[in-house]
Amino acid sequence: MALKFKCKHCGEELIVYYLKIGEQAQCTNCNKKGTVPETAEFADLTKPVPLPRTNPLIEQDEERRKESLREEIIRKPSVRVVKFALDTVWYVGIVFITFITLGWLVGGVIDAGFFSDKVLELPIIIRYHESTSPNPLEDAGVVDREDSIVLLGHSDGFYQVSEGKWPWSVVVDMILSAMFVMGATYFLRKIFRSIVKGRPFSKQNSEDIRKVGYIIALWGPVYGTFNFLQGAYYLPFVRLANAEVGVELNWYPKLIIVGMVIIAISHLFELASRIQRENELTI
Amino acid sequence: MPIIVNLDVMLAKRKMSLTELSEKVDITIANLSVLKKNHAKAIRFSTLDSICKVLDCQPGDILEYVDD
Incomplete structure (x- = not known):
């Protein structure tokens, strides 16, 4: 009553x-x-x-249900492993970005030489002339890595940063890569937390999954373009005897496809969350 | 939505609490509350059947169409 x-x-x-x-x-x-x-x-x-x-009683009941679901999920070993991996990537990434940024700033100010012996991997196409010796890169004294020798006529080239040239692109390259990884990890951690809380199918989750998809899909073109510009910048410094060199533009199509698949899955997720919501409200 | 659920009115007429109804129709209080508050998107025939049986009424006693 x-x-x-x-x-x-x-x-x-x-x-x-x-x-x-x-x-x-x-x-x-x-x-x-x-x-x-x-x-x-x-x-x-x-x-x-x-x-x-x-209604306090209904809210208490709902809260208890969510709490038991949360405990059940957290107990699973696979969930713990994923949580550990995501947390590790996140915190190591923060330390890495901080270290690189500080190193960049300090290195730029004091003109430190700790980047000068780095080897860059550049998307440089190398075409050898027939009379070229089997190991032209070593002959030219540019690089001493055997795996950089091109047998089929073209591949990624390696260029050792010469003395006195401060490799700004190395730092930008690392920061750019770290930012993409951190961006994807940020949203993955957010999604993971909502799953642990017992709310896997939500509009917010589908939006976050979509953002991860966009990050991965954009990674290829952005990083590929940067790599192309980097290659173009260093190309004049590459000296190879009896060979022609050029720069290759690679947008990593596999990453674009993976990103698109994730975006499509996020739309399915959104639909699933709507269906779940309607099911919840069907009495 | 122009469909109004008059479950609270029927409960009052039958002098029955939501908890009692919940036990008799085997539906949680949370779900019955959603129905009573008019937040439900749909109602299953089986649910309607159980509620009508327990409250001894017709579907029209519980559901009402009001033109907006």
């Missing part, structure tokens, strides 16, 4: 449908808790009455 009484805190008229006298109720107006008083009257429900916005 529904009971009607006034909130002792704010005076709002409250109607409770299944609480009894002496039980605790939460005011829909001021949200403060109080007991249903003995002076509560029977509510005449044949007249239209405002429905309560919140």
